[in-house]
Amino acid sequence: MPSTVELRGVSFAPVLSELSLRVGAGEAVAFIGRSGAGKTTALRLINGLLKPTGGDVLIDNVSLADSDLIALRRRSGYIIQGSGLFPHRTVYENVATIPRLLGWPAARTRDAAAILLKKLGMPLERFGDLYPARLSGGEQQRAGIARALVAEPALLLCDEPFSALDPIVRRELQDAFRELREERGATIVFVTHDLAEALRVCERVVAFDAGRIVADLPSRDVTKSNVPIVRQLVESAVLP
Amino acid sequence: MTREILRVTGEHLLIVLAAVGAAVVIAIPLGIWCTRHTRAGRAALRVVDVIQTIPSLAMFGFLIPVPFIGGIGMRTAILALILYSLLPIVRNTVTGIRGVDPKVREAGIAMGFTPRQLLFEVELPLALPSIIAGIRIATVVGIGVATIAAAVGGGGLGTFIFRGVAMVDTRLILAGALPAAALAIAADLVFTAVERRVRGAVPS
Ligand SMILES: Nc1ncnc2c1ncn2[C@@H]1O[C@H](COP(=O)(O)OP(=O)(O)OP(=O)(O)O)[C@@H](O)[C@H]1O
Ligand SMILES: [Mg+2]
Numbered sequence: 445m446p447s448t449v450e451l452r453g454v455s456f457a458p459v460l461s462e463l464s465l466r467v468g469a470g471e472a473v474a475f476i477g478r479s480g481a482g483k484t485t486a487l488r489l490i491n492g493l494l495k496p497t498g499g500d501v502l503i504d505n506v507s508l509a510d511s512d513l514i515a516l517r518r519r520s521g522y523i524i525q526g527s528g529l530f531p532h533r534t535v536y537e538n539v540a541t542i543p544r545l546l547g548w549p550a551a552r553t554r555d556a557a558a559i560l561l562k563k564l565g566m567p568l569e570r571f572g573d574l575y576p577a578r579l580s581g582g583e584q585q586r587a588g589i590a591r592a593l594v595a596e597p598a599l600l601l602c603d604e605p606f607s608a609l610d611p612i613v614r615r616e617l618q619d620a621f622r623e624l625r626e627e628r629g630a631t632i633v634f635v636t637h638d639l640a641e642a643l644r645v646c647e648r649v650v651a652f653d654a655g656r657i658v659a660d661l662p663s664r665d666v667t668k669s670n671v672p673i674v675r676q677l678v679e680s681a682v683l684p
Numbered sequence: 685m686t687r688e689i690l691r692v693t694g695e696h697l698l699i700v701l702a703a704v705g706a707a708v709v710i711a712i713p714l715g716i717w718c719t720r721h722t723r724a725g726r727a728a729l730r731v732v733d734v735i736q737t738i739p740s741l742a743m744f745g746f747l748i749p750v751p752f753i754g755g756i757g758m759r760t761a762i763l764a765l766i767l768y769s770l771l772p773i774v775r776n777t778v779t780g781i782r783g784v785d786p787k788v789r790e791a792g793i794a795m796g797f798t799p800r801q802l803l804f805e806v807e808l809p810l811a812l813p814s815i816i817a818g819i820r821i822a823t824v825v826g827i828g829v830a831t832i833a834a835a836v837g838g839g840g841l842g843t844f845i846f847r848g849v850a851m852v853d854t855r856l857i858l859a860g861a862l863p864a865a866a867l868a869i870a871a872d873l874v875f876t877a878v879e880r881r882v883r884g885a886v887p888s
Contacts (some may be wrong), residue, residue: 531788
């Protein structure tokens with residue numbers, strides 16, 4: 445069952461102020477905005493990695509302050525900006541992290557990892573036993589994506605998951621991502637600089653500027669927006 | 685004479701191994717604690733630093749009058765060596781854990797590792813090369829410092845050296861100094877091999 449996410453007047457001084465937002469179950473929302481606007485910080489607040497200095501973050505209508513963060517995180521996937529793979533663990537061991545924490549039987553973990561890695565263009569037989577240092581930047585990023593997706597999270601937090609990929613692979617992965625989403629139906633918060641990507645992957649766009657939410661609109665309305673930062677992003681994007 | 689040298693060399697090694705072993709048991713948890721309590725940790729590190737600056741002969745001298753733990757003999761020697769071994773191991777534990785890429789730590793937390801799992805599955809394995817380097821320093825330095833132990837009746841190769849100095853007998857001094865040097869070199873080689881294996885397991 446996909447999660448819901450709600451921010452109620454969430455601040456994180458001095459970076460973010462008064463964010464309010466509700467993401468419904470199974471919805472995919474893109475966070476866009478310039479570098480330093482506060483997107484990653486917002487994502488970390490949603491995962492409970494940071495505590496808000498004001499307001500409240502609710503997952504499934506329960507405040508994070510009253511939730512079991514460890515259990516919640518094991519039901520979420522977090523794709524970290526720049527992969528964050530464990531350097532001392534192989535690709536397979538990295539991908540198997542959350543299943544192991546959840547106590548899955550080995551065969552189930554192996555099957556889930558194999559299917560996912562294949563879909564991401566990194567067959568287990570070839571990449572499974574490699575250490576992250578041996579992978580290219582794009583391969584590391586894909587392994588990080590597999591690690592976040594393998595346990596079928598109810599909530600998926602993605603921080604520029606495709607930024608280190610060439611345009612062709614990027615396009616492929618955006619499509620794979622959409623497919624996975626249709627199959628599994630997670631709630632998604634997707635941080636990106638790339639508006640075209642935001643529109644391809646998400647049906648709703650939230651724009652950040654200097655730590656505030658300045659626009660929150662359906663993807664199809666983005667080109668009609670009068671909000672300056674959205675217009676700038678539209679103008680600088682190569683839209684399909 | 686050869687048998688005597690072998691016996692004393694063994695005794696020397698025993699003193700060092702006992703001291704470094706005990707220091708590992710104390711210093712690694714202490715190092716971990718220092719990374720969790722930044723301010724108190726810094727104070728603790730300073731204390732350990734100061735211990736290291738006490739000249740070794742003075743350290744043995746200080747410990748002799750201490751009731752229960754001090755006195756003349758091997759126990760005092762081991763105690764002094766433990767104190768000396770703390771610094772490199774504590775420091776390298778702290779450095780190793782602090783050196784873990786914050787993204788990697790964050791990834792662990794974000795996936796639902798408990799603090800304990802984070803420590804044992806991420807922080808300590810990644811800090812291991814640094815910790816082992818600290819143990820290596822403690823051991824090699826300890827082999828040298830342990831020669832002073834003879835001054836408090838602690839035994840070991842220093843016995844020959846002190847006797848040789850008193851009798852102005854170069855051969856006796858060498859009978860203590862050469863095995864000590866050989867031990868230090870051997871320890872260094874052993875640790876080189878261990879470090880290579882550990883690095884092989886932690887590619888980065
Ligand atoms: N814990 C913190 N305390 C204070 N300031 C912070 C903290 N974390 C981040 N910042 C600052 O907040 C601002 C926003 O950072 P954030 O990483 O959220 O930006 P971003 O929108 O993700 O940018 P990018 O697109 O470059 O990744 C930056 O100026 C950063 O230096
Ligand atoms: Mg960011």
